[in-house]
Amino acid sequence: DAGKMVYFNNPMWPGEAHSLKVESILFKEKSDYQEVLVFESSTYGKVLVLDGIVQLTEKDECAYQEMIAHLPLCSIPSPKTVLVVGGGDGGVLREISRHSSVEHIDICEIDKMVIDVSKKFFPELAVGFEDPRVNLHVGDAIEFLRHAPKGKYDAIIVDSSDPVGPAQELVEKPFFETIAQALRLGGVLCNMAESMWLHTHLIEDMISICRETFKGPVHYAWASVPTYPSGVIGFLLCSTEGPPVDFLNPINPIEKLDGAYLHKRELRFYNSEMHRAAFALPSFLKREVRLL
Numbered sequence: 065d066a067g068k069m070v071y072f073n074n075p076m077w078p079g080e081a082h083s084l085k086v087e088s089i090l091f092k093e094k095s096d097y098q099e100v101l102v103f104e105s106s107t108y109g110k111v112l113v114l115d116g117i118v119q120l121t122e123k124d125e126c127a128y129q130e131m132i133a134h135l136p137l138c139s140i141p142s143p144k145t146v147l148v149v150g151g152g153d154g155g156v157l158r159e160i161s162r163h164s165s166v167e168h169i170d171i172c173e174i175d176k177m178v179i180d181v182s183k184k185f186f187p188e189l190a191v192g193f194e195d196p197r198v199n200l201h202v203g204d205a206i207e208f209l210r211h212a213p214k215g216k217y218d219a220i221i222v223d224s225s226d227p228v229g230p231a232q233e234l235v236e237k238p239f240f241e242t243i244a245q246a247l248r249l250g251g252v253l254c255n256m257a258e259s260m261w262l263h264t265h266l267i268e269d270m271i272s273i274c275r276e277t278f279k280g281p282v283h284y285a286w287a288s289v290p291t292y293p294s295g296v297i298g299f300l301l302c303s304t305e306g307p308p309v310d311f312l313n314p315i316n317p318i319e320k321l322d323g324a325y326l327h328k329r330e331l332r333f334y335n336s337e338m339h340r341a342a343f344a345l346p347s348f349l350k351r352e353v354r355l356l
């Protein structure tokens with residue numbers, strides 16, 4: 065309702081709620097997978113909500129999309145083949161498209177309604193779909209990865225929703241095993257990894273699964289995103305066997321890219337300093353996830 069606050073409550077953050085003031089509801093429908101809601105907020109622009117969880121707002125989406133795309137892609141010399149899991153709004157595609165070394169982008173999003181809604185209400189994100197290197201696959205990423213050719217990708221970016229609903233299996237070991245197989249030697253994974261304040265145990269589990277699966281170091285990075293629960297979001301970065309990837313020092317710095325991409329939107333959040341800073345972790349997290 066116009067002028068009212070909408071409170072986001074969820075078992076993923078028990079005992080607290082975050083809220084935004086609604087100007088108007090623009091879209092509300094049930095897809096085959098989830099409830100899709102778009103509203104105009106008073107202070108964060110348009111907001112996309114899936115099953116009562118904020119996925120993005122126009123004001124702060126830059127932080128999440130830029131970090132989840134450039135942390136992995138700026139950490140390897142010349143990324144060519146990239147897979148996006150989820151990400152049906154197109155924002156991660158928009159960021160990948162800045163990289164002129166990239167020749168082929170696959171995206172596997174389960175819910176066509178998210179794509180259609182983004183094209184209608186979030187043109188600044190959906191612009192990512194206009195890149196001719198993009199190949200859209202509508203379906204479950206679990207199935208898609210089971211059939212993906214081995215060693216195909218230089219980078220896989222998992223921009224998926226929280227592990228309730230269609231993204232449940234995306235935090236389990238079999239999924240990470242298919243990712244490791246779909247990556248080339250020395251390929252990299254960047255996975256959305258929740259909030260260090262709220263989901264320390266989930267992060268711990270994901271880190272130990274990734275350590276077993278990728279047999280190398282696992283790194284955790286984080287960024288401030290005010291409209292995600294607790295105001296931060298994390299990213300897990302790991303690489304397959306091969307020459308070690310030094311995630312902490314971008315070898316393919318964004319500042320050196322040639323700017324030959326379709327949309328001309330400037331970066332708002334990511335730069336090489338933010339990249340390095342993102343890996344600095346609070347002591348409690350280092351201890352709890354044994355990254356010390």
Ligand code: AAT
Pocket residue numbers: 114117118119120149150151152153155156172173174175178203204205206223224225226230231232234256258292293297
């Ligand atoms: N870039 C916006 C942020 C997202 S979107 C997550 C997307 O993952 C959604 O469009 C959802 O439909 C899709 N998705 C969920 N499960 C699957 C699946 N099994 N296969 C393919 N796509 C899937 C994430 C925001 C994170 C919020 C943190 N609290």
